Amino acid sequence: xxxxxxxxxxxxxxxxxxxxxxxxxxxxxxxxxxxxxxxxxxxxxxxxxxxxxxxxxxxxxxxxxxxxxxxxxxxxxxxxxxxxxxxxxxxxxxxxxxxxxxxxxxxxxxxxxxxxxxxxxxxxxxxxxxxxxxxxxxxxxxxxxxxxxxxxxxxxxxxxxxxxxxxxxxxxxxxxxxxxxxxxxxxxxxxxxxxxxxxxxxxxxxxxxxxxxxxxxxxxxxxxxxxxxxxxxxxxxxxxxxxxxxxxxxxxxxxxxxxxxxxxxxxxxxxxxxxxxxxxxxxxxxxxxxxxxxxxxxxxxxxxxxxxxxxxxxxxxxxxxxxxxxxxxxxxxxxxxxxxxxxxxxxxxxxxxxxxxxxxxxxxxxxxxxxxxxxxxxxxxxxxxxxxxxxxxxxxxxxxxxxxxxxxxxxxxxxxxxxxxxxxxxxxxxx
Amino acid sequence: xxxxxxxxxxxxxxxxxxxxxxxxxxxxxxxxxxxxxxxxxxxxxxxxxxxxxxxxxxxxxxxxxxxxxxxxxxxxxxxxxxxxxxxxxxxxxxxxxxxxxxxxxxxxxxxxxxxxxxxxxxxxxxxxxxxxxxxxxxxxxxxxxxxxxxxxxxxxxxxxxxxxxxxxxxxxxxxxxxxxxxxxxxxxxxxxxxxxxxxxxxxxxxxxxxxxxxxxxxxxxxxxxxxxxxxxxxxxxxxxxxxxxxxxxxxxxxxxxxxxxxxxxxxxxxxxxxxxxxxxxxxxxxxxxxxxxxxxxxxxxxxxxxxxxxxxxxxxxxxxxxxxxxxxxxxxxxxxxxxxxxxxxxxxxxxxxxxxxxxxxxxxxxxxxxxxxxxxxxxxxxxxxxxxxxxxxxxxxxxxxxxxxxxxxxxxxxxxxxxxxxxxxxxxxxx
Numbered sequence: 001x002x003x004x005x006x007x008x009x010x011x012x013x014x015x016x017x018x019x020x021x022x023x024x025x026x027x028x029x030x031x032x033x034x035x036x037x038x039x040x041x042x043x044x045x046x047x048x049x050x051x052x053x054x055x056x057x058x059x060x061x062x063x064x065x066x067x068x069x070x071x072x073x074x075x076x077x078x079x080x081x082x083x084x085x086x087x088x089x090x091x092x093x094x095x096x097x098x099x100x101x102x103x104x105x106x107x108x109x110x111x112x113x114x115x116x117x118x119x120x121x122x123x124x125x126x127x128x129x130x131x132x133x134x135x136x137x138x139x140x141x142x143x144x145x146x147x148x149x150x151x152x153x154x155x156x157x158x159x160x161x162x163x164x165x166x167x168x169x170x171x172x173x174x175x176x177x178x179x180x181x182x183x184x185x186x187x188x189x190x191x192x193x194x195x196x197x198x199x200x201x202x203x204x205x206x207x208x209x210x211x212x213x214x215x216x217x218x219x220x221x222x223x224x225x226x227x228x229x230x231x232x233x234x235x236x237x238x239x240x241x242x243x244x245x246x247x248x249x250x251x252x253x254x255x256x257x258x259x260x261x262x263x264x265x266x267x268x269x270x271x272x273x274x275x276x277x278x279x280x281x282x283x284x285x286x287x288x289x290x291x292x293x294x295x296x297x298x299x300x301x302x303x304x305x306x307x308x309x310x311x312x313x314x315x316x317x318x319x320x321x322x323x324x325x326x327x328x329x330x331x332x333x334x335x336x337x338x339x340x341x342x343x344x345x346x347x348x349x350x351x352x353x354x355x356x357x358x359x360x361x362x363x364x365x366x367x368x369x370x371x372x373x374x375x376x377x378x379x380x381x382x383x384x385x386x387x388x389x390x391x392x393x394x395x396x397x398x399x400x401x402x403x404x405x406x407x408x409x410x411x412x413x414x415x416x417x418x419x420x421x422x423x424x425x426x427x428x429x430x431x
Numbered sequence: 432x433x434x435x436x437x438x439x440x441x442x443x444x445x446x447x448x449x450x451x452x453x454x455x456x457x458x459x460x461x462x463x464x465x466x467x468x469x470x471x472x473x474x475x476x477x478x479x480x481x482x483x484x485x486x487x488x489x490x491x492x493x494x495x496x497x498x499x500x501x502x503x504x505x506x507x508x509x510x511x512x513x514x515x516x517x518x519x520x521x522x523x524x525x526x527x528x529x530x531x532x533x534x535x536x537x538x539x540x541x542x543x544x545x546x547x548x549x550x551x552x553x554x555x556x557x558x559x560x561x562x563x564x565x566x567x568x569x570x571x572x573x574x575x576x577x578x579x580x581x582x583x584x585x586x587x588x589x590x591x592x593x594x595x596x597x598x599x600x601x602x603x604x605x606x607x608x609x610x611x612x613x614x615x616x617x618x619x620x621x622x623x624x625x626x627x628x629x630x631x632x633x634x635x636x637x638x639x640x641x642x643x644x645x646x647x648x649x650x651x652x653x654x655x656x657x658x659x660x661x662x663x664x665x666x667x668x669x670x671x672x673x674x675x676x677x678x679x680x681x682x683x684x685x686x687x688x689x690x691x692x693x694x695x696x697x698x699x700x701x702x703x704x705x706x707x708x709x710x711x712x713x714x715x716x717x718x719x720x721x722x723x724x725x726x727x728x729x730x731x732x733x734x735x736x737x738x739x740x741x742x743x744x745x746x747x748x749x750x751x752x753x754x755x756x757x758x759x760x761x762x763x764x765x766x767x768x769x770x771x772x773x774x775x776x777x778x779x780x781x782x783x784x785x786x787x788x789x790x791x792x793x794x795x796x797x798x799x800x801x802x803x804x805x806x807x808x809x810x811x812x813x814x815x816x817x818x819x820x821x822x823x824x825x826x827x828x829x830x831x832x833x834x835x836x837x838x839x840x841x842x843x844x845x846x847x848x849x850x851x852x853x854x855x856x857x858x859x860x861x862x
Contacts, residue, residue, distance in 0.1 A: 021579055021721045031646065031766040032578045129576070135722035137568075137576030144575070145560070145568030147463045148452055148742030215462065273728060276707045281724075290452045290739035291566035291729065293712075297704060298725035308721035311579030335462040 001030060004318060005040040007067040009089060010080035011060075014103050014130065015042070016053045017307025018077065029311065033318040041067050043080075068092050075317055077310060078102040087111050094122045101313040103130035103306055109204035109220045112211065125320060127313035132205045133158055133282045135305030136298040137312075141286075142212045149288030151213040155251040155431070156284030157277050158205040160300045161196035162228050162248040164188045164280045166265075170236050170245060171278070176229065188280050198227035199248065199263040206250035210261055213286070214254060215335035218261065223250075224343045226264035235353060235424055238381070238395050239267055242351075245275045246426065260341040267351055267428035273297075285431075344404035349378070349428035352398070354413065355391040355420040362418050363394070369416070373409040375401045391420040397428070432461060435749060436471040438498040440520060441511035442491075445534050445561065446473070447484045448738030449508065460742065464749040472498045474511075499523050506748055508741060509533040518542050525553045532744040534561035534737055540635035540651045543642065556751060558744035563636045564589055564713045566736030567729040568743075572717075573643045580719030582644040586682040586860070587715030588708050589636040591731045592627035593659050593679040595619045595711045601667050601676060602709070607660065619711050629658035630679065630694040637681035641692055644717070645685060646766035649692065654681075655774045657695035666784060666855055669812070669826050670698055673782075676706045677857065691772040698782055698859035704728075716862075775835035780809070780859035783829070785844065786822040786851040793849050794825070800847070804840040806832045822851040828859070 008015050022029065022037060030036055042059050043066075064085075067073055076093040078100065080086045087107050090100050091114070100119065102108070108115070108131050119126035129139045133156075142151070157163050161183055168179035180197065183189035195201045203223040210218040228248050239246050244267040252261050268275050273295050277283040282300030287293055299305035356362050363382065370377055381395040398406065406425075413419055439446050453460065453468060461467055473490050474497075495516075498504060507524040509531065511517045518538050521531050522545070531550065533539070539546070539562050550557035560570045564587075573582070588594050592614055599610035611628065614620035626632045634654040641649040659679050670677050675698040683692050699706050704726050708714040713731030718724055730736035787793050794813065801808055812826040829837065837856075844850055 017721075025579060025581055025721065028581050029579060135719075135725060137572055140571065140576050141568055144747065145571050145743050146739070147746040148456060148460060148739045150456055150459050273704075273707060276704060288566075288739060290448075290456065290735045290742070292733070292736050294566060294568075294727075294729035296725075296727055299723045302723070304721045305723050308577070308579050308719065311721070312576050315578040316575065 001036045002034060003036045003038055004075065005038050005073050006075040006077060006314065007041040007043065007070075007073045008039060009043045009064075009067075009076060009078045009086070011042055011044050011051060011053075011055070012079065012081070013303045014079040014306045014310065016051070017303030018079065018310050019053050019055055021304065021307045021311045025311075029315060033315040035318045037314065040070065040073050043067060064089055064092075068096055071096070073098060075099045075101065075314060077314065078104055079310065080104070081106065083107050083110060087115070090115060091118050094118045094124050094126070097122060097124055099125040099317045101127045101130075101310055101317070103128070103310055105131040105201070105204045105208060109207040112208065113217065125317050127316060129313050130306045130309035132208050133284060134298070134300040134302060135308045136282060136284065136296045136300065137309070138209065138284050138296055139212065141296060142209065146286065146288055146291060146294075149290045151254070151286060151288050153251075153253045153287040153431070154209055154213050154284065155249050155274075155429070157247055157274060157282050158250050158284065158300060159196055159199075159202045159248060160280035160282060161189045161193065162202070163277065163282070165197070166228065166231070166246055166248065167278045169231065169233060170240075173233060175233055176231060197229055199225045202248060202250045202263045206252060206261060206263055209250075209284070210252040210259065213252065214259060214338055216259070216338040217334055218259070222261055222340050224262040224264070228265050230424055231265055232424070234393070235351075235426060238351070238353065240270075241381075242267070242379075242397065243270050244268060244428065245270055247274060247277070249274075249429070251429070254338070255341065258339045258341045260346050262343065262346065265426050267426055269430060272431065344402070344407070346403045347400050348403065349400055349430070350398045350406055351426045351428055352396045352410070353423045354394050354396075355423055356394050357418040357420065358392045359418055365416065365418070366394070366396075366413060369412045370396075370398070370409045373405045373412070375405050375409050432467045433465060434467045434469055435506065436469050436504050437506040437508060437745065438472040438474065438501075438504045439470060440474045440495075440498075440507060440509045440517070442473055442475050442482060442484075442486070443510065443512070444734045445510040445737045445741065447482070448734030449510065449741050450484050450486055452735065452738045452742045456742075460746060464746040466749045468745065471501065471504050474498060495520055495523075499527055502527070504529060506530045506532065506745060508745065509535055510741065511535070512537065514538050514541060518546070521546060522549050525549045525555050525557070528553060528555055530556040530748045532558045532561075532741055532748070534559070534741055536562040536632070536635045536639060540638040543639065544648065556748050558747060560744050561737045561740035563639050564715060565729070565731040565733060566739045567713060567715065567727045567731065568740070569640065569715050569727055570643065572727060573640065577717065577719055577722060577725075580721045582685070582717060582719050584682075584684045584718040584862070585640055585644050585715065586680050586705075586862070588678055588705060588713050589681050589715065589731060590627055590630075590633045590679060591711035591713055592620045592624065593633070594708065594713070596628070597659065597662070597677055597679065598709045600662065600664060601671075604664060606664055607662060628660055630656045633679060633681045633694045637683060637692060637694055640681075640715070641683040641690065644683065645690060645769055647690070647769040648765055649690070653692055653771050655693040655695070659696050661855055662696055663855070665824070666782075666857060669782070669784065671701075672812075673698070673810075673828065674701050675699060675859065676701055678705060678708070680705075680860070682860070685769070686772065689770045689772045691777050693774065693777065696857050698857055700861060703862065775833070775838070777834045778831050779834065780831055780861070781829045781837055782857045782859055783827045783841070784854045785825050785827075786854055787825050788849040788851065789823045790849055796847065796849070797825070797827075797844060800843045801827075801829070801840045804836045804843070806836050806840050
């Protein structure tokens, strides 16, 4: 059997998963790839750290030169995370004609162009299935299976931490802080959860998926982003009452050749398949003009699911002939030029929860303010006053309206004397 | 731009879908494949039939020789259905070094081996994404994305007709016959619905998926098969009461290196993602030892969804270098030898509905018969007698038991004097 030598950069969660899969699925991998894969080197930061996997010590190195200068290493697998030195290492490896597999969403979302261009120029293969949604084959789905489609919309639950928190809030009645604590205890949230709960992680993934699905360059900072820290159990209860569940969605839609990109908490109809995606699971829904509705559901994180995607990419490289002098890449990322839609021009339905003084005429005055800004209301719920509360809760649901109009109305409402507070505004998607 | 000439065999539902997609997504297909695709010939049975698509008459032919003898045609797309002449045409085309795309599940499930071998021998590419579950990329999912996994189980809703019928029964309270009529009216069921409602269609698809997922040869007749014609609204009501929904599932599991293959109505927990797959949608659930749970959901039939898979395959061939003299196939189907588990050795939980005489002691005697055959019961529901009914309904749910033991108990029960009829036996899966 042919042999191939590879190097792993990083031996964290994903790196250990890859190592384990290469061991316990050795027979499957050999037969399916036609190769015996030998891990020649593993780059680590600290030689003395406990590893949790049974890896021979002589494979470990802290010096990237041990890898880059070894011409017998054909594939470099980057699982370090972060932008530098990951990007620099990948570029150097490409220049040495090594094929690359990466699980790094951040570097792809921010520096992807340079990596794609260098891979093209050097004629090396560059695979990154693991960078978005762990074990779910969404990258190959878009890049290889849906090529006959014009993709119209893509929206999904791409962050397991926030989905876990929202599940606990919806099913177990927890408040946000309590659910976050539990997520930390169970290892679903990091000590500093900012990247997850503020939607950065989802926005990185959306930038990558949008670039591929729409064949255009999408920068991370073109994605509108809102996290889930403002969601309360009250919002979740109202959502249920209206027949919805609240999910943190990453959404991209093409409208008149322009893209709108946004990550925010969203009212999703309770009958939609995404509504039934619980706990830390991820799912991505795609509408193509030929395939119609398609959803991919699975584990978006974890050592083995993410490792499954990484090792799948390694096998793809081996099957595509790892020894070719120059590989002709099949996927181009700049096929079309697309404009982006400003958030103020996005049209949505909105859920608005506000606390107002319990006086006659308040509802009429608020309704007038919406009307003046061309926002028409679909339903209003006013809850009776409970003891000790300052004001009463008013929940409004609008018909489709431009975000600009809504925000203008909200500006007026915010300064109205009988309005205690606009508690929350959440977009509603009916897809 | 490079040009490639292709031929379509068949201009039915799928053929028309492919023709339409090649027209309305021409720009996408050109940019993604790097080729201008020209349909050179379309094989039809009758030159004078109305087509429903705007296709130039000079492309139509009834003579396969016009295609096979034209060396400028590089790809033959088979969408005729049935075994012959589809198989013969594909074999002939392979021998003329034409690459093949097929949407034909029947020929793959029964004659796949000969087609794979001939493609290998002739060095041509052979793609068949559209043969199972229409637009859902399940074939490439298994063959390309999940290669790092040992797949442990695969189960899914792979027949849209029966899922539509079961949805109507569950949500609208219809009986089987009424739902079948509606399915016919809406075009979801054919005039002769046998292949769908008796589970043949699902069994063909399961044979194909199992071959790929387990890298072994699976014949269609190794699949145990039961249709949905016995399901009544009573069963559906009881299922709901127990927290389940009834779906026609195609199931394959590997247990101790042996495969069990079965298509039958199944109690699925109401919280399982498959329970929320409604109407004519399909969904396939896979458990891999690295990726964990994965589900692919989408349109399993229809001109455009199936056409999406066919055109995707054409683009894959173009990207893999359609002009290569000899193509080295990456997917082998006989990597392992697996034994099959006889249906009598399958272990399941069972739902049994029987009509018995309303006499004291009946329940005790029945319970004893189960006990004697090592079948232990989890719950029993005995419904009060309604006017005009012959006997009363008794519903039993077992713990895990060998099918052989269950059938032995049922044999005894069937001949017991106080048993009017065993109405239905449905397997329960908790996955």
